[in-house]
Amino acid sequence: MVTITINGKAVQANEGEMLLAAIRRQGIDTPALCHHDAIEPCGSCRLCMVEITKKEWEGWTRSVTSCLYPVEPGLIVSTHTPQLLELRKTILELYLARSSQSEVIQKMAEDYGITHSSFPVIPDGDDCIMCYACTRICEELGCFAISAVDRGHDKKVSGPLRQPPPDCIGCLSCAHICPTGFIKWQDLDSTRTIWERQFELLSCRTCGKRTITRDFAEYLMKKRNLPAAYFELCDDCKRTETAKTMGKIVVAAQEVLK
Amino acid sequence: MMHDLSKIEEIIDRSPKEPGALIAVLQDIQREFHYLPCEALTATSRALGVPLSKVFSVSTFYNAFSLTPRGEKIIRICQGTACHIKGAKLVQEQIESNLGIKAGETTKDMKYTIEVVNCVGACAMAPVIIVNNKYHGKVRCDQTRKLLGIK
Structure with a gap:
């Protein structure tokens, strides 16, 4: 454990963890768009910037992205100084200029008292x-x-050769992780459309509910060495099946114990 | 467009088969074909074990790589501050009218490509144009035909 100070309060943090995790554990609201626990941090959204200093720094401070800065013993962290608020407001205004229609960004900006961007809206x-x-x-x-x-202004996310990505398995991870909901997909009957590609959706053998794409199932079969039967039921029906099996085992066990 | 695929294989063969060799391989392919053909990207991806999406990301990021076929002679016109002041715009217009194409384009006979660059670090010689890596300084509009090698 490492002891750091966050907004004047001494707190314990786990060795090796990033500042953002320690700050959020204290219930302090630090905005971030690019951060997600499932992926390595990259510090691209710049919203989680905090001010750090140490006793021996003799008054010097540094602004760092808390998602990328590992905790160090004796670190003194401030999360809401006037300079940081100003910085976040500027960043949010830039985001608002680029993505003026995004509800997530509008809401975030509103929390910081911004309703419109002072930068020209793209x-x-x-x-x-x-x-x-x-x-x-x-x-x-x-x-x-x-x-x-x-690169630059033209930069965007795309499949290789600007074509629908051949290696995509239609798992929707990208769409779910996208902080602004920009990546769109559609499930229509047994077809899922994402990245301009169409995937066949499997259905549950029992209830008929659509589950995952065939490509995704095949990918998991190969990667996790799962049998095809694993994908025949939806999660709900799987649970029901398991409960039934468990019930049978309990009854059998009771019989034995009688 | 058809390419000599054996050339691509030859380039890949002589490089180490590891992801770190990606840029070097792409540079060699670019040197050979003056651009990166689609087949070369897929072959590189397969040989070095780098996903095609990554190969494409790298090849679109660097200005040194082109994904569209380019001419035998590449004319780079510097539009840096010093060249700009010394009339690089006029030189550019002259070259564009000489070749009948705009900056970024390639002539139909695949002989010339015009590129605009932002500074080549030869400001003392402004305005500068580079024809196939040969630098020409203090270029005047009446010299462009000679420098391009056209009558």
């Missing part, structure tokens, strides 16, 4: 804030279906 701006949470989770899963393409 007319054809979209909700993608280039945090690469989608490409990072795709890499983490081992699919590498999508990546950042081009």
